[in-house]
Amino acid sequence: MTLPFFPPDLFDDDRQTILDIVRRVGTAAEQRFILGERTAAFERALAAQVGAADVIACGSGTTALTLVLRSMDIGPGDEVVVPAFGCAPLASSVVSVGATPVFADVHPWTMVVEPYEVAEAITARTAAIMPAHMFSVMADMPTLRDLSGHHGVRLVEDSAVAQGGVLEGVPAGRWGEAGVYSFVQVKTFGTIGEGGAVVTDDPEIARAVRMLRNHGQDGRARFVHHLVGHNSRFDEITADYQLHRLPGLAARLERRARIADYYTERFTPLAGRGIQPPPAGRDGRCFYVYSLLADRRDDLKRHLATHGVGSHVYYPAPLPAQPAFARYARPGQYWPHAELASARTLALPIYPHLTDAEVEHIADTVCAFPGEPR
Incomplete structure (x- = not known):
């Protein structure tokens, strides 16, 4: 018996479905391969599932984190408290907006960030705290949410590994001002490539992220750039496939x-x-x-x-x-x-x-x- 850790057959049962989707998107009259109706439908379906006001599909979970920080105007001179143990985007997203990551230690058993360590790391320069769920355990979001409110700092929830988790009746991604999911192949809602999403109830965050993912355009007119944005657009094949897998x-x-x-x-x-x-x-x-x-x-x-x-x-x-x-x-x-x-x-x-x-x-x-x- 040989059991690989990363199975090569995750999507074997969907081969024909994937081929049908590629053909359907590729032969559609509108020839829209990114940010089309399928992406919009996927965003609506995911928002309905988690009870969010808005979901913005992005090119990856990493860029989704970066766009959330950008939407909050976090940048040079700011600090963001992140776990000392975890995936590189926890720190790289902070650095990429010009802010400084401040590392807080984790719980020795669960490996999620310790709220008291976060509290000790907060300074006058702290703009946000960004806890991450780890492996199979969600962070102590009730305490961290209280902590962010007490100190008047933003709360960004890195739920890249925890989509589908629920803590005290609240889905992962719904505790902070914005949450982030990742759809990379091995995640709980992994797909046939890259992808991510921002989940939020804040209309200003949603509006900014939606522009930032598409070079700062607001969708009303092409080549009118309201912000210095990024290319973090979602593709239609992935959107259609995720709609197929969501149920x-x-x-x-x-x-x-x-x-x-x-x-x-x-x-x-x-x-x-x-x-x-x-x-x-x-x-x-x-x-x-x-x-x-x-x-x-x-x-x-x-x-x-x-x-x-x-x-x-x-x-x-x-x-x-x-x-x-x-x-x-x-x-x-x-x-x-x-x-x-x-x-x-x-x-x-x-x-x-x-x-x-x-x-x-x-x-x-x-x-x-x-x-x-x-």
């Missing part, structure tokens, strides 16, 4: 959650042997990735590979330790929990078309790892 998202998320429940039940007894699963439960969860914390992470990875199970190490260094962002790290500051996460995290396959037998094989292989008692 099945809930079932795919439920399958991921059932796999995660089984993993957690099997792995919880391993804590004394240096292997710790994420916290159990469904509230505030969205299993884009199922990641263990393992004291002997690299040995466990080799053990899994020997038995035909692929795994993956996300973020092997904290953001402030990355060469691109090290100059923004405050002298004398440390992020011990982010560093531990980088050294211990190991993600297992959790894609929804895994069979029960394959899931059991993965769990059996982890449980057979000869961990050392603590």
